[in-house]
Every structure is written in structure tokens, then in C-alpha cells.
Amino acid sequence: MRVLLVEDDPELGPVVAMGLRNEAYAVDHVRSRAEAEELLCAGEYDVACLDLGLPDGDGMELIGRLGEDDHLRRPRRILVLTARDAIDDRVAGLDAGADDYLVKPFSFQELAARLRALARRADHRSAVLNVGDLRLDPASHRVWRGGAELRLTAREFSMLRYFMHRPGLAVSAEDLLEHVWDAHADPFTASVRVILSRLRRKLGRPDPIATVTGVGYRLEEAP
Template identity: 70%
Template sequence: MRILLVEDDAELAQLLALGLRNESYAVDLAGTYATADMLLRTNDFDVACFDLGLPDGDGLELVRRLGTDPELRRPVRTLILTARDAVADRVAGLDAGADDYLVKPFDFAELTARLRALARRKDMHDATLRVGDLTMDLAAHRVWRAGRELRLTARELSLLRYFMHHAGEVLSAEQLLEHVWDANADPFTTSVRVILYRLRRKLGDPLPIVTIPGAGYRLVTP
């Protein structure tokens, strides 16, 4: 899952980004309205998290524009993260188009729980993904194949999760870079192939992720 985190407090932004990356999310940071606007014009995000008090504009206005400005790529889900805790502020945020509203200060565990809830709302999955003999516990970050637990790195877990959300679909390397890696990824590297090789080796035979020549990769469904 690729997340846009719009937060003007640089220290808080770095801490949240580090925590989310450790949870196997890809995270892009924006500290200003202008930077967030630019990123939303050029990238597709699964979730965008908006602080409202930005130094060069109101984050709430940016949330509103997601529903009206054709030049912005609307994230699948939006979450407001703000210190504005009045009921009127919450109502305004949700009415502007946000899917959820979390007041600062918040516990990091609650943030990740809300992100999982937003992902379930998007894909109609519960907290456990199952494809064939693969099972993934989204909350505990654990994976089993045919009852055998696999030890995956955060990136391998994130890659497998994306495949499981899109089981049976052909996914190009560009799609995988877009949703599993963040803006720091170099599209000219072999990052996808290297991590995919490691993941396949851990999954074992028969390989559940197959290569489609000239097109990409597919997680085989039963």
C-alpha cells in the first residue's frame, strides 16, 4: 500500500514515515500544500493522510479539491490527521470527503489499525487474506503457506500483500513500483526482480507467482 503523508511537522513526519515503513507501507512525505498538490498530480496513492494546518494553505481545501479537480489523482481513501478536535471540525472534514478523522495526539497502533480498516473497506477483505494455500494476517504481519509460517521482510510482505489483493491479475513491474515502493525507489533498478526472487524462494514450489512474458507477474488463484 502506498501512502501520502501530508504533515508540516518534519520530526513527526519522519517518525510516522519510519514506523509505517517498518509496517511494510510505502510512504511519500509532503510538508506543504504545494508539495502535496504536486505529488497528487503525478502519483497514485492508496491512502492520503492530511494534516490540516499547513504553512502555505489549508489541508481541508486540498481534501475538497480531490473530489472536484480533474488534475488531481484522487487517492482510494483519505484520512485526516489533525489537532483540530471540535465536533464541527470533524463534521467539516468528513463532509469535505475524508473517509476517516483522527485527532492528535494519537497512538501509532490506532493509526495503523485505521489504515487496515480503510484497506478492508477498499477491497472488502477482513483482517485475514487467503489465496489458495496462502494466508496472511494483516494485523500481526504473519504469513503461512499450507500451514507453514514464512519469515518475510517488510518489503517482501508488502509485495505479497499487493499480489494477494490482486490475485489472478497480471501486474507489471511499473505497477508494483507504484504501489509497493515509494518515491525514493529508482525505477531503473532491478528492485522488483530482486525482491520478487527472494519472495518466490521463500514461498517454495510450486511457485504461486508466475511470470507473464512481456507483461509482468501474476499470483495464481486456485
């Protein structure tokens, strides 16, 4: 899942970004409204974690623009991160288009739990993903094939999770770069092939990920 983190606090922002990457999210971290708008013009995000008090404008205004400006690609979900704790502020944020509202200071565990909840709402799926003999638990970061638990790296886990949200559908290398890697990823697809090769090796035989010639890859629903 690709996350846009808009947070100008020089201490909090990098810590949250690192924590989310450790949770296998692809994170683009920016510190201003202008930088956020630049990325929202160029790419798509599953979730935006948005501070309201930004150095070059109010994040609330950006939320409003997302529904009006055709140049900006609205993230599938928006989570407000702010020190504004008044009820009126919370109501205004949700009415403006935010899907959730988290007041600072917050625990990282709660932020991670709220992101998992937003992902479930976005995909209309249960917390635990099941495809064929594969089972993936996002909350505990555990994966099983049959009765055997697999040891995956954060990137391998994120890639498999992306496939398991789209069983039976063809996924291109560009799709994987867009949603599993962040904006600083190598633009070439060799990195995708390397991680995919490692993932396939750990998944074992029969290989549940088929190569779709000229298109990309597909996770088989009944390998």
C-alpha cells in the same frame, strides 16, 4: 499499499513515516500543500494521511479540490490527522470527503489500525487474506503457506500483500514500483526482480507467482 503523508511537524512527520515504512507501507512524506499537489498530479495513492494546518494553506481546501480538479488524482481513501478536535471540525472534514478523522495526539498503534480498516473498506476484503494455500494477516504481519509460517522482510511482505489483493490478475513491474515502493525508489525494475526472486524462494515450490511474458507477474489462485 502506497501512502501519502502530508505532515509539516518536523518531529511527528518523520516518526510517523518511519513507523509506516516499518509496517511495510510505501510512504511519500511531504510537508506542504504544494508538495502534496505535485505528487497527486504525478502518481496514485491508496491512502492520504493529511494534516489540516499546513504552512501554505488549509488541508480541508485540498480535500475539496480533490473532487473538482481533474489534474489531481484522488487517493482511494483519505485520513485526516489534525489537532482540531471540535465536533464541527470533524463533521466538516468528513463532509468534505475524508474517510476517517484522527485527532492529535494519537498513538501510532491506532493510526496503523485505522489504515488497515481503510484498506479493508477499499478492497471489500476480510482482514486476513487467503489465496490458494497462502494466508496473510496484515494486523500481525504474519504469512503462512500451508501450515508453515514464512519469515518475510517488510518489502517482501508488502509485495505479497499487493499480489494477494489481486489474485489471478497480471501485475506489471511498474505496478509494483508504484504501490510497493515510495517516490525515492530506483526507477529501474531490477529492484523489483530482486525482491520478487527472494519472495519466490521463500514461498517455495510449486511457485505460486507465474511470469506473464511481456506483461509482468500473476499470483495463481490455485497453485
